[in-house]
Amino acid sequence: MPKLIKLAGPTGEQAAQWAENTFVHVADEDAIPEAGDVILSLARFQAEGDTLLSSNSRRVGVRIEPAEEVEALAYDLPRLSVVALAFPKYRDGRAYTSARLLRERLKYEGEVRAVGDVLQEQAGFMVRCGFDAFEPNDGATPEAWTKAANRFRHVYQRAVDARPIAADERAQAQAKEGAL
Amino acid sequence: MYQYDVIDREFLTDRSNEFRHQVTRRLAGELTEDQFKPLRLMNGLYLQLHAYMLRVAIPYGSLNSRQARRLAWVARTYDKGYGHMTTRQNIQFNWIKLKDAPDILDALAEVDLHAIQTSGNCIRNTTADPYAGATAEEIDDPRVWSEVIRQWSTLHPEFSYLPRKFKIAITGALTDRAAVKVHDIGLILRRARDGSLGFEVIVGGGQGRTPYVGPTIKQHLPASSLLSYLEAVLRVYNRHGRRDNIYKARIKILVAALGADEFGRQVEEEWAKIDQGRADLGDLELARIRGAFAQTPFEALPARSEAFEAAKAASPALARFARNNVKAHKKPGYAIVEVSLKAVGQTPGDATADQLDVAADLAERYSLDDLRVTHAQNLVLPHVKLDDLPAVHAALEAAGLATPNIDLISDIIACPGLDYCALANARAIPIAQDIAKTFADPDRAEKIGELKIKISGCINACGHHHVAHIGILGVDKKGEEFYQLSLGGSGAEDASIGKILGPALAADRVAPAIDTLVDTYLAARQGEERFLDTYRRVGLEPFKEAVYAQAD
Numbered sequence: 206m207p208k209l210i211k212l213a214g215p216t217g218e219q220a221a222q223w224a225e226n227t228f229v230h231v232a233d234e235d236a237i238p239e240a241g242d243v244i245l246s247l248a249r250f251q252a253e254g255d256t257l258l259s260s261n262s263r264r265v266g267v268r269i270e271p272a273e274e275v276e277a278l279a280y281d282l283p284r285l286s287v288v289a290l291a292f293p294k295y296r297d298g299r300a301y302t303s304a305r306l307l308r309e310r311l312k313y314e315g316e317v318r319a320v321g322d323v324l325q326e327q328a329g330f331m332v333r334c335g336f337d338a339f340e341p342n343d344g345a346t347p348e349a350w351t352k353a354a355n356r357f358r359h360v361y362q363r364a365v366d367a368r369p370i371a372a373d374e375r376a377q378a379q380a381k382e383g384a385l
Numbered sequence: 386m387y388q389y390d391v392i393d394r395e396f397l398t399d400r401s402n403e404f405r406h407q408v409t410r411r412l413a414g415e416l417t418e419d420q421f422k423p424l425r426l427m428n429g430l431y432l433q434l435h436a437y438m439l440r441v442a443i444p445y446g447s448l449n450s451r452q453a454r455r456l457a458w459v460a461r462t463y464d465k466g467y468g469h470m471t472t473r474q475n476i477q478f479n480w481i482k483l484k485d486a487p488d489i490l491d492a493l494a495e496v497d498l499h500a501i502q503t504s505g506n507c508i509r510n511t512t513a514d515p516y517a518g519a520t521a522e523e524i525d526d527p528r529v530w531s532e533v534i535r536q537w538s539t540l541h542p543e544f545s546y547l548p549r550k551f552k553i554a555i556t557g558a559l560t561d562r563a564a565v566k567v568h569d570i571g572l573i574l575r576r577a578r579d580g581s582l583g584f585e586v587i588v589g590g591g592q593g594r595t596p597y598v599g600p601t602i603k604q605h606l607p608a609s610s611l612l613s614y615l616e617a618v619l620r621v622y623n624r625h626g627r628r629d630n631i632y633k634a635r636i637k638i639l640v641a642a643l644g645a646d647e648f649g650r651q652v653e654e655e656w657a658k659i660d661q662g663r664a665d666l667g668d669l670e671l672a673r674i675r676g677a678f679a680q681t682p683f684e685a686l687p688a689r690s691e692a693f694e695a696a697k698a699a700s701p702a703l704a705r706f707a708r709n710n711v712k713a714h715k716k717p718g719y720a721i722v723e724v725s726l727k728a729v730g731q732t733p734g735d736a737t738a739d740q741l742d743v744a745a746d747l748a749e750r751y752s753l754d755d756l757r758v759t760h761a762q763n764l765v766l767p768h769v770k771l772d773d774l775p776a777v778h779a780a781l782e783a784a785g786l787a788t789p790n791i792d793l794i795s796d797i798i799a800c801p802g803l804d805y806c807a808l809a810n811a812r813a814i815p816i817a818q819d820i821a822k823t824f825a826d827p828d829r830a831e832k833i834g835e836l837k838i839k840i841s842g843c844i845n846a847c848g849h850h851h852v853a854h855i856g857i858l859g860v861d862k863k864g865e866e867f868y869q870l871s872l873g874g875s876g877a878e879d880a881s882i883g884k885i886l887g888p889a890l891a892a893d894r895v896a897p898a899i900d901t902l903v904d905t906y907l908a909a910r911q912g913e914e915r916f917l918d919t920y921r922r923v924g925l926e927p928f929k930e931a932v933y934a935q936a937d
Binding site for chain 2: 271274295296297298299301302305309310324326329330331333334356357358359360361362363364371372374375376379
């Protein structure tokens with residue numbers, strides 16, 4: 206089972222920590238285990254998800270490939286514990302858009318997990334786009350992950366995280382100056 | 386000019402520390418070259434034929450004297466004493482050692498320069514009209530909007546791993562000196578009939594293997610909605626641009642496949658879903674950025690300078706320089722001065738450290754501390770008093786920088802070619818030097834008039850050959866360098882893609898062929914026609930016959 210790193214703590218100053226990974230990634234050709242939390246492909250979920258979710262108390266997640274549109278999950282999101290966004294290659298940047306859409310447009314509050322070719326160099330971008338769980342495949346520790354995610358003291362554009370952008374910081378500084 | 390504040394500076398420090406950490410890991414063997422490559426590329430560091438090349442961003446081509454001197458210092462300290470201006474208003478250093486790169490980035494950061502996103506599949510340095518803030522034809526200052534985009538695009542969390550590189554150019558003038566129609570996104574500032582400021586948005590232009598003049602997908606985007614609209618364009622591209630084939634991954638391929646109307650519709654649909662209040666920049670920040678560019682203390686001067694007129698009358702060299710390199714300024718008594726980096730025999734776009742220092746000194750003393758780099762690989766002193774032109778010309782002449790050939794036949798754009806570049810099929814620089822020598826007579830060059838020759842050493846088209854009046858593309862024919870000529874391209878407001886003249890020519894036949902093309906043009910020219918105008922009137926055939934008849 207891949208190691209899992211999750212963000213914990215209030216938004217903006219989250220530290221990454223090891224987390225127990227209770228989910229099993231079930232390949233399309235494999236049988237779904239009798240019990241336990243599972244992550245299925247979108248096609249598998251669309252075929253068998255209803256039965257799984259209604260028949261027992263286990264949690265279900267869906268794995269979305271870069272070419273698949275997260276909008277396909279709009280109806281099911283409230284019942285999903287995890288949306289796993291796949292990075293077949295870390296240079297494939299489509300999952301960043303998927304994560305933002307899940308959070309900003311579909312208002313998904315469950316876990317958004319990065320799986321596949323996941324490197325600590327991407328930590329900052331992933332956190333900003335709304336990922337909160339990671340299966341790194343470069344051996345990154347939570348310490349390295351936290352450091353990479355918080356390397357920049359300032360950001361220039363609004364994203365999913367609530368970080369003030371440079372323009373906000375400047376406006377605040379100006380307001381403070383005006384108040385003196 | 387825009388001044389970095391503490392936020393911009395801390396950002397560069399953080400970036401520099403991150404890269405130093407990555408280089409340390411690479412040199413210690415903790416990162417493989419494969420893992421390191423995208424990281425160094427995002428910091429402008431390429432591995433070339435002989436050494437690392439560092440590409441430093443010059444946002445919208447604008448430098449102050451301190452920055453220009455620091456670039457000179459880098460050239461002297463870490464390179465072989467020169468730098469190369471690129472067609473994206475950046476500067477490249479061709480002889481860099483990997484271990485020095487972090488120190489160089491630190492030294493650049495001290496003067497608010499960096500190499501962020503000068504390579505990689507991300508939003509590259511935004512380019513703009515090099516006459517911004519100086520030309521009277523300007524509807525609005527494109528630097529304001531370029532700076533807005535610079536900040537927005539810097540380490541954008543969603544758009545740093547796009548299908549392919551992404552280039553944005555902006556002009557605020559009708560004369561297009563930024564080649565906006567052959568960019569991934571081209572923006573033209575316009576006023577609507579009600580006076581409101583907006584952009585004409587062109588998407589999917591480009592060069593490379595599949596050149597396109599980009600279609601307009603929005604006639605009038607309200608200026609204050611720029612960032613939300615860019616977000617919509619980039620999101621549609623990030624989701625739907627091809628990733629299976631590097632040669633079909635640029636946005637132009639997506640736009641062409643969908644059709645401009647359908648692409649535009651998808652952008653509108655996405656844009657409507659974006660929370661514009663969140664995505665767009667607030668008025669306060671916009672005003673802060675605008676204010677930074679507005680504070681140019683021009684003096685009230687008479688429109689005519691007796692000193693300049695007298696000096697011109699006395700010096701044919703100054704008069705020739707004035708005819709070709711001095712352009713109209715929006716303020717009476719001022720001029721825009723183009724500084725050619727295309728002296729005969731020189732590598733187009735190269736400036737020595739000493740020349741950069743001279744340009745910095747002149748910018749500081751005579752041009753309100755403002756120096757520009759053009760996409761045609763020259764420099765510009767944008768705000769020179771007419772009274773000071775004789776002194777500026779003399780100083781440029783002493784530094785070998787007074788070549789009076791702007792937009793003339795020897796003002797050639799050329800990529801580094803096989804002399805430096807690992808991708809090239811053929812050399813570009815010696816071809817440019819040959820042509821410049823052939824047309825070294827300045828009287829003849831002036832008689833020929835505006836003629837834009839552009840040379841690329843391979844199909845990637847860094848030398849913009851598709852949009853040249855005469856384009857030259859280096860090709861490999863069984864291990865030999867050959868050159869394919871094309872005619873009738875333009876990267877300006879009358880943008881078009883050139884047509885191939887005929888079979889490729891051996892290197893030693895290129896300059897003579899250009900000579901033949903020019904003679905054909907001069908014989909057919911009517912009135913004040915430029916080469917391009919004549920070509921467009923008479924077509925390819927007469928030129929083709931002249932060049933290939935000679936060969937038989």
